[in-house]
Amino acid sequence: MEEHKAFSLSEVSLHSSKKDCWLIIHSQVYDVTKFLEEHPGGEEVLIEASGKGDATKGFEEVGHSSTATSMMSGYLIGVLDQGSTSGSAAGAEQSSKVVAREEKETTLIERKPSSAAFMNLFPYLIPLLIVALAFGGWYFLNKAKP
Numbered sequence: 196m197e198e199h200k201a202f203s204l205s206e207v208s209l210h211s212s213k214k215d216c217w218l219i220i221h222s223q224v225y226d227v228t229k230f231l232e233e234h235p236g237g238e239e240v241l242i243e244a245s246g247k248g249d250a251t252k253g254f255e256e257v258g259h260s261s262t263a264t265s266m267m268s269g270y271l272i273g274v275l276d277q278g279s280t281s282g283s284a285a286g287a288e289q290s291s292k293v294v295a296r297e298e299k300e301t302t303l304i305e306r307k308p309s310s311a312a313f314m315n316l317f318p319y320l321i322p323l324l325i326v327a328l329a330f331g332g333w334y335f336l337n338k339a340k341p
């Protein structure tokens with residue numbers, strides 16, 4: 196069961212170079228070393244995301260295609276040890292920071308749609324206005340007839 200090995204955050208953070216690059220996305224650990232040169236978004240972005248601890252936000256922000264998501268399983272090497280019991284105290288502290296940051300980000304992401312929802316309606320307002328004017332004109336002309 197090598198695929199589902201649990202890694203602590205501090206252990207994963209040791210692998211953030213061009214020659215050895217691991218990523219945490221949705222609490223899964225991926226070894227993308229061999230994928231670095233193939234990544235359409237470039238290798239730098241992956242190495243940088245790897246060093247930051249949790250790459251979930253970066254991955255989601257890009258809006259990766261389903262092709263990208265299906266490719267991920269090929270690089271899966273394990274899962275993130277959420278409790279970080281096997282990690283050091285520093286690792287556990289870092290892990291709680293990541294959780295706190297994720298919570299903050301979730302609230303930010305959740306807030307976005309409320310303003311975006313109005314903007315989504317905006318393109319419909321102009322055609323609606325044209326229809327209303329056309330109907331108004333038609334009604335006025337018919338009323339004006341003796």
Ligand code: HEM
Nearest residue numbers: 225235236240244250253254257258259260262263266267
């Ligand atoms: C195992 C993990 C990953 C896989 C398999 C993957 C795969 C891909 C693929 C196939 C594309 C082409 C566009 C698409 O199909 O969506 C892409 C684009 C991209 N990826 Fe990733 N990616 C991974 C992780 C990440 C991470 C962690 C980041 C950033 C933190 C990232 C940033 C980008 C960027 C910036 C692009 C270019 C988007 C564009 O040109 O419009 N990727 N990736």
